[in-house]
Amino acid sequence: MTAPLLAARGIVVRFGGLTAVDRVDLEIEDRTLIGIIGPNGAGKTTFFNALSGLVTPTAGRLVVGGDDLTRKPAHVFARAGIARTFQTPRVFADMTVAESVRFGLEFAGRWRRAERASLAGVPPILDFLGLGEAATLPARALTPARQRLLEIGMALATRPRVLLLDEVGAGLTEVEVENMARLVRRCRDELGLAVVWIEHAVAVLLPAVERVIVLHQGRTLAEGAPTAVTRDPRVIEAYLGEHVGGAEGRP
Amino acid sequence: MPRRALLAVAAGVLAAAAIPFLLDDFLVSLALSCLMYVALATSWAMFSGATRYVSLGTSAFFGLGAYVSAWSLSALPWPVVVAGGAMVAAVFAALAGSAILHLRGTYFAVLTFGMSELVRHAITYGEKQYAGTVGRVLTTVPSNRTVYYTLLVVAAAALTAAVLVRASRLGLALDGIGADEQRAQTLGVPTRWVKVVGFALSASFAGAAGATMAVRWTYVDPAAVFNPFIGLQTVLIAIVGGAMSLGGPVLAAIVFSLLAEFLRLQFPYVYLIVLGVLLIVAVLYLPHGLAGLWSGRADVPWRRASSP
Numbered sequence: 001m002t003a004p005l006l007a008a009r010g011i012v013v014r015f016g017g018l019t020a021v022d023r024v025d026l027e028i029e030d031r032t033l034i035g036i037i038g039p040n041g042a043g044k045t046t047f048f049n050a051l052s053g054l055v056t057p058t059a060g061r062l063v064v065g066g067d068d069l070t071r072k073p074a075h076v077f078a079r080a081g082i083a084r085t086f087q088t089p090r091v092f093a094d095m096t097v098a099e100s101v102r103f104g105l106e107f108a109g110r111w112r113r114a115e116r117a118s119l120a121g122v123p124p125i126l127d128f129l130g131l132g133e134a135a136t137l138p139a140r141a142l143t144p145a146r147q148r149l150l151e152i153g154m155a156l157a158t159r160p161r162v163l164l165l166d167e168v169g170a171g172l173t174e175v176e177v178e179n180m181a182r183l184v185r186r187c188r189d190e191l192g193l194a195v196v197w198i199e200h201a202v203a204v205l206l207p208a209v210e211r212v213i214v215l216h217q218g219r220t221l222a223e224g225a226p227t228a229v230t231r232d233p234r235v236i237e238a239y240l241g242e243h244v245g246g247a248e249g250r251p
Numbered sequence: 252m253p254r255r256a257l258l259a260v261a262a263g264v265l266a267a268a269a270i271p272f273l274l275d276d277f278l279v280s281l282a283l284s285c286l287m288y289v290a291l292a293t294s295w296a297m298f299s300g301a302t303r304y305v306s307l308g309t310s311a312f313f314g315l316g317a318y319v320s321a322w323s324l325s326a327l328p329w330p331v332v333v334a335g336g337a338m339v340a341a342v343f344a345a346l347a348g349s350a351i352l353h354l355r356g357t358y359f360a361v362l363t364f365g366m367s368e369l370v371r372h373a374i375t376y377g378e379k380q381y382a383g384t385v386g387r388v389l390t391t392v393p394s395n396r397t398v399y400y401t402l403l404v405v406a407a408a409a410l411t412a413a414v415l416v417r418a419s420r421l422g423l424a425l426d427g428i429g430a431d432e433q434r435a436q437t438l439g440v441p442t443r444w445v446k447v448v449g450f451a452l453s454a455s456f457a458g459a460a461g462a463t464m465a466v467r468w469t470y471v472d473p474a475a476v477f478n479p480f481i482g483l484q485t486v487l488i489a490i491v492g493g494a495m496s497l498g499g500p501v502l503a504a505i506v507f508s509l510l511a512e513f514l515r516l517q518f519p520y521v522y523l524i525v526l527g528v529l530l531i532v533a534v535l536y537l538p539h540g541l542a543g544l545w546s547g548r549a550d551v552p553w554r555r556a557s558s559p
Binding site for chain 1: 430431433439
């Protein structure tokens with residue numbers, strides 16, 4: 001068995017008296033597609049912030065490709081092959097689409113070998129995303145859905161091994177969400193990446209991933225195959241039950 | 252692109268080099284003041300324009316340079332004195348920057364202002380304690396022409412550095428920090444290091460300008476060389492000119508220096524009023540400064556932070 005690309009062990013993130021993430025473990029192996037679901041405030045984004053080095057965990061260890069990166073700043077994680085997107089797309093508004101992608105190649109990407117031809121330069125990355133004809137537009141001129149694609153492109157330009165996607169399906173139309181799910185699979189199948197996908201909307205995510213982790217109040221409530229997790233009574237009670245019960249159970 | 256900008260810099264330097272041969276002493280001293288603000292505003296914009304970390308610390312770097320000059324002028328050759336001013340300012344900026352560059356916006360601006368005051372009082376105290384004096388009279392100073400050409404070299408160096416930084420990976424990193432610092436970091440930019448290097452580089456030119464101008468004044472005391480007005484006016488010039496552009500701060504530095512001289516002679520108080528009004532107009536209606544008028548850009552980077 002090979003070492004995981006990224007191993008998070010007993011991650012705790014505390015803000016003052018609030019424990020946002022409470023002893024969460026995650027091992028990301030090569031070419032896996034993992035989903036993380038959970039109600040609002042479950043600690044999903046905070047957990048991602050810890051995995052990408054933006055937040056230093058209060059306790060726990062982060063090992064990337066055998067190197068302990070706990071307490072290291074975010075650019076070290078990027079150079080080690082951990083890329084991410086943000087819940088609300090954070091693109092460089094004044095840069096063009098091509099310049100934005102080049103940015104990743106100039107920094108973290110420069111430290112890493114392109115293992116796939118599709119990550120070698122700006123044009124193949126834009127083609128992979130279907131943004132080729134938008135190359136010279138300023139990022140702010142794109143629709144929110146395409147800004148999200150661009151954000152994934154900026155992340156891909158760092159030539160990662162692990163791609164962390166934070167609610168890339170939020171606010172998209174049904175068709176756009178299906179396209180996004182297809183793109184997420186292609187990142188794994190065609191680019192050979194391990195992908196971790198956070199989504200609040202369960203219906204979008206479950207069919208697309210192989211393994212699901214359910215976070216609830218900062219803790220791992222359940223973990224396993226999507227079909228098994230959705231049948232777990234604790235999950236139904238804490239997450240799905242809340243929705244179903246709230247909508248139908250009470251007058 | 253950098254080649255065209257460098258050619259423009261070279262042409263400007265050649266034109267400025269002819270000034271002492273063509274104009275009388277009064278106009279040359281006016282040109283000197285233009286050059287000083289060209290150097291200060293260009294170097295300020297190099298860091299603060301790109302990163303949007305508004306620094307009010309220019310007077311600290313300028314004053315440190317001036318004091319390096321006052322301390323070492325009689326002992327060291329002139330080019331070493333000026334380079335020393337640049338170096339001391341850069342080292343100080345790197346140290347201070349390491350301590351305060353994790354703060355943004357108003358906090359950073361206020362702390363850089365505080366930093367200038369701190370340096371001023373530290374020097375005042377040190378001079379009283381160890382030299383038994385507050386001001387220093389510089390007796391043997393280089394000729395006016397030497398001062399002019401030194402400052403021209405400093406301004407040309409600041410402009411050349413600004414052009415080269417913009418074309419380099421450092422410039423790209425500074426732009427990324429200005430656009431979204433966390434995003435830039437998650438794309439692999441060592442933000443802390445980049446900010447400290449950019450801040451120190453920018454400070455070195457203010458230090459060199461201070462070291463040069465000190466000999467022009469012949470009397471150096473903390474109140475004069477750490478005058479917060481120098482730092483404030485630098486920020487105003489860069490913002491009114493367009494801190495994101497190369498030509499904007501240069502143009503504004505020249506316009507302001509001439510305007511300042513004219514108004515100071517004719518209507519002493521009106522100058523400050525005009526300065527204040529221009530800043531307000533620039534912030535509200537000319538987000539890219541005067542430079543935005545000819546490049547035709549319309550969005551508002553300085554105000555974007557407040558939009559949802």
